[in-house]
Amino acid sequence: MLRLALLTFRARRGTFAGTFAALLLGSAVLSACGILLESGLRSSVEPQRYAAADAVVAGPRHMEIPVDTLEGPRRESVPLTERAPVPAAAAGRIADVAGVRDVVPDIGFPARLVGADGAPVPGRLGAPATGHNWSGVRLGAYELTRGRAPRGDGEVVLDADLARRAGAGTGDELSVMTGSEPRAVRVTGIVSLPEGTAPRRSAVFFSDAEARHLVPGGTVTAYGVLAEPGTDTGELARSLDAALTGGPEVYTGDRRGHAEFPEVAVGGGAVVTLAAAVGGNVLLVAVLVVHSTMSLSVRHRRREIALLRAVGATPRQIRRMVAAETSLVAAVAGVLGWPVGVVLVHWTRDRFAGYGIVPPDFRPVIGPLPVLGAVLVTVLTALTAVLVAALRASRVPPSEALGGAAAEPAGPGRGRTITGLVLAGCAVAAFGTGLRLRGDFQALVGLANSMVLMLVVAAAVLGPLLARGAARFLGPVLRRTGVTGGLAAANTRADAHRFAGAVTPLVLAVSFAATVVFAQTTALEEAADQTRAGLVADRVLTSAAGVEPGVVERVRDLPQVETATGLVRSEAVAVGSMLGEETSTVFQAQGLDPRALGRTVDLDVRDGDPARLRPGTVAVSARAASLLDLDVGGGTVLWLGDGTRVEAEVVAVYERGTGFADLTFDHDTLLAHTTDRRDTTVLVAATGGAEAGKKLDEGLADIAARYPGTVVRADLAVRDQLREQEANAWVNYLVVGIIIAYTGVTVVNTQAMNTATRRREFALLRLAGAHPRQVRRMMRRETLAVVTAGVVIGTAACLLPLALVALAVNGTVVPGIPPLGLPAVAATAAVLAAAGTMIPTRLLLRIPPAETLGARE
Numbered sequence: 001m002l003r004l005a006l007l008t009f010r011a012r013r014g015t016f017a018g019t020f021a022a023l024l025l026g027s028a029v030l031s032a033c034g035i036l037l038e039s040g041l042r043s044s045v046e047p048q049r050y051a052a053a054d055a056v057v058a059g060p061r062h063m064e065i066p067v068d069t070l071e072g073p074r075r076e077s078v079p080l081t082e083r084a085p086v087p088a089a090a091a092g093r094i095a096d097v098a099g100v101r102d103v104v105p106d107i108g109f110p111a112r113l114v115g116a117d118g119a120p121v122p123g124r125l126g127a128p129a130t131g132h133n134w135s136g137v138r139l140g141a142y143e144l145t146r147g148r149a150p151r152g153d154g155e156v157v158l159d160a161d162l163a164r165r166a167g168a169g170t171g172d173e174l175s176v177m178t179g180s181e182p183r184a185v186r187v188t189g190i191v192s193l194p195e196g197t198a199p200r201r202s203a204v205f206f207s208d209a210e211a212r213h214l215v216p217g218g219t220v221t222a223y224g225v226l227a228e229p230g231t232d233t234g235e236l237a238r239s240l241d242a243a244l245t246g247g248p249e250v251y252t253g254d255r256r257g258h259a260e261f262p263e264v265a266v267g268g269g270a271v272v273t274l275a276a277a278v279g280g281n282v283l284l285v286a287v288l289v290v291h292s293t294m295s296l297s298v299r300h301r302r303r304e305i306a307l308l309r310a311v312g313a314t315p316r317q318i319r320r321m322v323a324a325e326t327s328l329v330a331a332v333a334g335v336l337g338w339p340v341g342v343v344l345v346h347w348t349r350d351r352f353a354g355y356g357i358v359p360p361d362f363r364p365v366i367g368p369l370p371v372l373g374a375v376l377v378t379v380l381t382a383l384t385a386v387l388v389a390a391l392r393a394s395r396v397p398p399s400e401a402l403g404g405a406a407a408e409p410a411g412p413g414r415g416r417t418i419t420g421l422v423l424a425g426c427a428v429a430a431f432g433t434g435l436r437l438r439g440d441f442q443a444l445v446g447l448a449n450s451m452v453l454m455l456v457v458a459a460a461v462l463g464p465l466l467a468r469g470a471a472r473f474l475g476p477v478l479r480r481t482g483v484t485g486g487l488a489a490a491n492t493r494a495d496a497h498r499f500a501g502a503v504t505p506l507v508l509a510v511s512f513a514a515t516v517v518f519a520q521t522t523a524l525e526e527a528a529d530q531t532r533a534g535l536v537a538d539r540v541l542t543s544a545a546g547v548e549p550g551v552v553e554r555v556r557d558l559p560q561v562e563t564a565t566g567l568v569r570s571e572a573v574a575v576g577s578m579l580g581e582e583t584s585t586v587f588q589a590q591g592l593d594p595r596a597l598g599r600t601v602d603l604d605v606r607d608g609d610p611a612r613l614r615p616g617t618v619a620v621s622a623r624a625a626s627l628l629d630l631d632v633g634g635g636t637v638l639w640l641g642d643g644t645r646v647e648a649e650v651v652a653v654y655e656r657g658t659g660f661a662d663l664t665f666d667h668d669t670l671l672a673h674t675t676d677r678r679d680t681t682v683l684v685a686a687t688g689g690a691e692a693g694k695k696l697d698e699g700l701a702d703i704a705a706r707y708p709g710t711v712v713r714a715d716l717a718v719r720d721q722l723r724e725q726e727a728n729a730w731v732n733y734l735v736v737g738i739i740i741a742y743t744g745v746t747v748v749n750t751q752a753m754n755t756a757t758r759r760r761e762f763a764l765l766r767l768a769g770a771h772p773r774q775v776r777r778m779m780r781r782e783t784l785a786v787v788t789a790g791v792v793i794g795t796a797a798c799l800l801p802l803a804l805v806a807l808a809v810n811g812t813v814v815p816g817i818p819p820l821g822l823p824a825v826a827a828t829a830a831v832l833a834a835a836g837t838m839i840p841t842r843l844l845l846r847i848p849p850a851e852t853l854g855a856r857e
Contacts, residue, residue: 019293019294019297019326019329019382019749020329020332020333021745021749022289022290022293022742022745022746022749023290023329023330023333023334023337023378023382024333024336024337024340025337025340025741025742025745026282026286026289026290026333026337026378026381026742027333027334027335027336027337027338027340027341027374027375027378028337028338028340028341028344028374029278029279029282029286029337029341029344029738029742030279030282030283030286030337030341030370030373030374030377030378031337031338031340031341031342031370031371031374032341032342032344032345032348033275033276033278033279033282033370034275034279034341034369034370034371034373034374035341035342035345035364035365035366035367035370036271036272036274036275036278036345036348036364037271037272037275037276037279037370038365038367038369038370039268039271039345039362039363039364039365040267040268040269040270040271040272040273040275041268041272042268042365043264043265043267043268043271043362043365044254044255044257044258044264045200045257045258045260045261045264046254046257047140047256047257047259047260048140048141048142048193048197048199048200048260049106049132049136049137049139049140049141049142049203049260050106050139050140050222050224050256050257050259050260051139051140051141051256052138052139052140052141052224052226053104053139053140053224053225053226053256054225054226054227054231054233054236054252055224055225055227055233055236055237055240055250055251055252055256056139056222056223056224056225056250056251056252056256056259056260057086057090057094057222057223057225057240057244057248057249057250057251058086058221058222058223058248058249058251058259059080059083059084059085059086059222059248059249059642059643060080060084060248060249060643061079061080061249061258061262061265061266062077062078062079062080063077063078063080063573063639063643064076064077064078065077065078065573065575065584065639066575067575067581067582067583067584068581068582069581069582069583070581076583076584078573078584078586078639079265079266079269080262080641080642080643081266081570081571081641082570082640082641082642082673082674082675083221083262083642083675084248084642084643085217085219085220085221085642086219086220086221086222086223086247086248087219087247088105088219088220090223090244090247090248091103091105091223093243093244094223094225094240094243094244096243097236097239097240097243098239099227099228099231099232099235099236099239100225100226100227100228100236101226101227101228102225102226103223103224103225103226104135104136104138104139104223104224104225104226105133105135105136105220105222105223105224106132106133106136106139106220106221106222106223106224107132107133107136107208107211107212107215107220107221108130108131108132108215108221108222109130109131109178109179109211109214109215110128110130110131110177110178110179110545110546110676110677110678111128111129111130111131111176111177111178111204111206112128112129112176112177112178112545112708112709113129113158113162113166113174113175113176113202113204114174114175114176114177114182114708115166115167115174116166116167116174118708119708119709120177120545120708120709121162121165121166122165123162123165123201123202124161124162124198124199124200124201124202125200125201125359125360125361126360127201127202128202128545129162129201129202129203129204130201130202130203130204131176131178131203131204131205131206131211131214132203132204132205132206132211133205133206133207133208133211133212134149134150134157134205134206134207134208134211135208136205136224137191137205138224138226139224139226141193141194141197142159142191142192142193142203143191143192143193144157144189144190144191145160145190145191145192146169146170146189146190147170147171147187147188147189147190148188148189149188149189149205149207150188150189150205150206150207150210151188151207152207152209152210153207153209153210154183154184154185154186155185155186155188155206155207156174156176156185156186156187156188156204156205156206157187157188157189157190157191157204157205158187158189158190158191158203158204158205159190159191159192159193159199159202159203159204160190160191160192160193161198161199161202162199162202162203162204163187163190165202168187169187169190170187170188170189170190171186171187171188172186172187173185173186173187174187176204177548177707177708178214179214179548179549179550179677179678180548180549180550181548181550181706181707182706182707182708191203191205200261200361201261222259222260225240233252233253234252236252237250237252261359263359264359264362267352267357267358267359267362268358270352270357270358271352271357271358271362274352274357274731278734278738281739282738282739282742283377284453285453285508285512285739285742285743286381286742287381287385288456288457288460288508289505289508289742289743289746290381290382290385291384291385291388291389292460292501292504292505292746292750293385293746293749293750293753294326294382294385294386294388294389295385295388295389295501296501296750296753296754297386297389297753298322298386298389298390299389299497299498299501305318305390308321318390319387319390319391322386322387322390323383323386323387325386326382326383326386327379327382327383329382330378330379330381330382330383331375331378331379333378334371334374334375334376334378334379335371335375337374337378338370338371338374338375341370341371341374342364342366345364346364348734349362349364351730351734355730355731357731416461416462417461417462417465419461420458420459420461420462420465421458421462423454423455423457423458423461424454424455424458426454427451427454427455427458427800428800430447430450430451430454431451431800431801431804433447434447434448434451434804435804435807447801447804448515448519448798448801448802448804448805451800451801451804452511452512452515452797452798452801455511455797456504456507456508456511456512456797459504459507459793459797460500460504460507460508463496463497463500463501463503463504464496464497464500466500466503466789466793467492467496467497467499467500467503467789468493468496470492470499470503470785470788470789470792470793471489471492471493471496471499471785472493474489474492474785474788474789475489475492475493476489478492478781478784478785481781483774484774484777484778484781485778485781487765487778488778488779488781488782488785489785491778491782492782492785498754499785499786499789501750501754502747502750502751502754502786502790502833503786503789503790503793504750505743505746505747505750505790506743506747506786506787506789506790506791506794506829506832506833507790507793507794507797508739508743508746508794509739509740509743509744509747509790509794509828509829509832510790510791510793510794510795510797510798510825510826510829511794511795511797511798512739512740512743513739513740513825513828514794514795514798514802514821514822514825515798515801515802516732516733517733517821518798518802518815518816518817518821519732519801519802519805519815520729520732520733521815521816521817521818521821522802522805522806522809522810522815522816522817523658523729523805523809523816524729524816525816526658526659526809526810526816527658527659528659529659530604530655530656530658530659530660531656531659531660532659533602533604533656533659534601534602534603534604534656534659534660535600535601535602535683536599536600536601536602536685537599537600537601537683537684537685538684538685538686538693538696538714539683539684539686539696539697539700539712539713539714540681540682540683540684540712540713540714541555541681541682541684541700541703541704541710541711541712541713542680542681542682542710542711542713543707543709543710543711544709545678545709546676546678546679546680547566547678547679547680547681547682547707547710548678548707548710549566549671549677549678549679550707551566551679551682551703551707551710552564552565552566552679552682554703554706555682555684555700555703558696558699558700558703559695560686560687560688560692560693560695560696560699561684561685561686561687561696562599562685562686562687563593563595563596563599563600563685564593564596564600564682564683564684564685565592565593565595565596565597565600565667565682565683566591566592566593566667566671566679566681566682566683567590567591567592567601567667567679567680567681567682567683568590568591568667568670568671568674568678568679568680569588569589569590569591569661569680570589570590570591570640570641570670570673570674571586571587571588571589571641572586572587572589572638572639572640572641572663573585573586573587573638573639574587574624574627574628574636574637574638574639574663575628575637576627576628576629577629585627585628587624587661587662587663588661588662588663589640589641589661589662589663589664589665589670590660590661590663590664590665590670591664591665591666591667591668591669591670591671592613592664592665592666592667592683593666593667594610594611594612594613594614594666595611596683596685597610597611597613598610598611599685600683600684600685601660601683602656603619603652603654603655603656603657603660603664604654604655604656605652605653605654605655606622606653606654606655607631607632607652607653608632608650608651608652608653609651609652610651610652610654610664612651612652613651613652613664613665613666614666615666615668615669616646616647616648616649617648617649617650617651617665617666618636618638618648618649618650618651618663618664618665619650619651619652619653619654619663619664620636620650620652620653620654620657620662620663620664621653621654621655621656621657621658621661621662621663622653622654622655622657623657623658623662623808624657624662624663625650625653630650630653631650631653632650632651632652632653633649633650634649634650635647635648635649635650636648636650638663640670640673641673641674642673642674642675644673648665652664658809684696684700697712700712740828744828744832747829747832747833747836748832748835748836749836750836751783751786751832751833751835751836751837751840752836752837752839752840754837755779755836755837755840755841755844756840756844758844759844759847762775762841762844762845762849763847763849763850764849766845766849767849767850772845775841775845776838776841776842776845779837779838779841780834780837780838782837783830783833783834783837783838786833786837787826787829787830787833787834790829790833791825791826791829794829795822802815803815
């Protein structure tokens with residue numbers, strides 16, 4: 001069978017080209033997802049400031065949220081979005097552990113350097129520099145290469161990379177912002193890492209006394225543990241864990257890098273989630289696409305299989321032959337898809353870094369497991385699809401083989417019909433489930449994707465029925481376009497299976513594209529509208545690295561300012577109920593001064609009074625109130641971004657959570673639980689007329705000049721406010737883009753394979769007097785019928801899911817579709833279908849008809 005398979009492969013290279021392309025792209029995407037998954041799981045970075053520590057005690061990177069499920073109580077692990085500090089009291093417990101020689105605190109805080117030109121000095125990888133206490137240098141690989149250590153206030157030591165960026169050396173004076181106006185400091189020394197090593201984050205070292213003064217509250221970033229000689233690190237870590245039960249975490253080995261650079265672990269977790277989501281969606285689509293391609297390939301070979309059966313080949317031999325052919329093609333495609341997947345990974349890494357999902361220096365891990373997994377999945381998927389497709393063809397009795405080879409069943413069997421109807425019913429049931437989840441946008445988007453997949457599979461199963469219906473509807477329209485239109489109508493009606501095979505990939509592409517893209521445009525459009533309507537502040541101050549806390553106080557002192565508030569953003573976790581069981585949900589959170597809320601932000605309050613915000617209270621959006629079953633006066637338990645558990649009373653419910661945040665806290669309450677203790681923006685409400693406005697602008701410009709990097713605007717930039725939502729939307733666009741690319745190749749393949757099998761038909765038409773131009777015109781009308789059916793059925797498949805999403809976002813069943821949205825989707829489908837049809841048609845028409853009829857099939 002292998003020899004026969006090789007001979008068949010050589011004779012039908014064109015037929016296998018389409019199958020090879022579909023499998024190659026599938027392997028590339030699965031390889032890319034596997035690489036990203038492995039990279040996220042193995043994401044690590046070597047410690048720098050903690051390189052000399054045997055162990056590091058720092059805040060946890062996850063919080064454990066207790067929930068009640070149908071299986072019983074359990075704890076869900078949720079990543080922290082803010083750094084959790086370590087209380088100073090932990091130092092004594094650490095020092096008491098056997099084997100500990102010394103405990104060195106590392107105190108970290110924001111410290112933006114200002115150059116001689118008055119502009120902030122950019123730090124390594126675009127991140128602002130951080131300040132640290134000088135004694136913490138003992139924990140790492142930094143060495144003092146020039147000058148001396150800082151001894152008092154106003155003295156700093158810079159790392160060599162930051163000094164080069166600032167153009168500073170020992171003895172020079174610079175300015176630094178550490179939560180206040182820039183103040184002058186003198187550079188007393190330069191520290192460097194070992195040669196060839198660049199710092200991941202720029203550092204400014206202060207004296208210990210000044211560092212403790214700049215970080216009030218008695219907390220530190222981490223404690224570095226120096227062990228006695230000969231102490232086993234693993235045993236030391238277990239002893240420290242026992243001494244710190246229920247508190248900070250102990251990091252040893254490579255995990256010390258996670259304590260120093262927590263964003264690496266957060267980015268790795270995000271990549272794992274994304275890779276799993278994309279891989280799962282692509283695998284489901286791949287199964288459908290490969291099955292469609294393989295079924296079409298086997299159907300085009302029905303004469304060959306019939307002849308083999310007539311000369312004595314058994315069904316088992318037929319299946320072995322097609323399995324051998326497919327295994328060869330799938331194995332080669334799987335292996336060659338790996339380098340394409342590597343290129344795709346590097347492209348997506350740059351996009352992820354641009355949206356802040358991963359650190360700028362995130363490096364993919366290229367190992368052997370992803371390629372092996374992709375090849376295995378590709379081969380198994382292709383084998384399963386081709387064996388299912390070949391099952392019916394191989395069972396045809398020899399006496400009926402040649403006679404039945406040219407005939408196709410009129411429609412799907414009873415089993416396929418029942419399966420298709422069941423899938424359609426499941427999609428409708430999922431819509432009913434979505435009505436119960438109408439407040440959870442992310443859950444609804446996932447449910448909408450599932451609904452689309454069920455409807456697409458149902459359309460594929462019921463393809464011949466839908467194709468015959470579409471042919472009956474489009475036939476009269478095509479016949480009105482002349483003789484070539486009549487031929488096109490006859491062809492679409494005569495071969496429903498071929499027509500259905502061409503329409504199904506288009507349905508998949510159109511429905512997935514419309515659902516994912518228009519779900520995001522609906523959410524972004526509503527968010528932008530709410531942001532524009534809800535921002536009533538007269539002026540806005542922003543800064544790329546966050547606004548220093550002292551800015552808002554200076555703004556309030558201006559006589560032209562009625563009120564002002566800092567706006568701080570973070571995240572919080574709450575426990576809600578979904579489908580009868582509890583689950584943790586992450587919400588966007590914002591902190592505002594309640595005294596300035598009404599004059600700077602209009603949240604469209606539905607009930608209660610957000611001016612009552614105090615520590616221990618919260619205002620919630622209508623979406624959050626629905627998910628958490630909350631009303632004004634009720635209480636809820638929340639976990640802030642640094643893992644702090646708070647019990648809060650609900651004082652207001654508002655409508656504009658999509659444009660701002662679902663949870664609103666008192667400004668100082670939320671600010672105290674963020675890593676940098678900086679405002680995202682400062683919102684200003686002015687008094688007086690035009691003259692007062694001019695003086696206000698002058699006053700704000702003077703304040704901005706005192707805090708380099710601060711910018712004054714007349715309104716809040718909607719794009720900046722919705723940056724995180726745009727990042728989430730881009731991830732979904734990436735998913736749908738990959739699926740469209742995959743299905744796009746399938747559309748071209750399907751059309752090309754269908755067209756290539758019609759060369760005898762074209763030759764007969766030409767011998768009967770048809771001009772090549774007329775044949776091309778006929779094929780254009782058939783393509784128009786395929787595109788029309790694919791776009792209409794695909795659009796119908798996404799109507800219910802999009803209605804569900806729109807209901808959750810804006811309270812109506814009308815999604816936010818851009819004016820050119822559907823035309824763009826239809827045009828893309830038309831281009832793909834036309835490319836797969838007209839190019840092979842033109843090539844086939846160049847062959848003389850007599851030569852075509854004389855050639856073997």
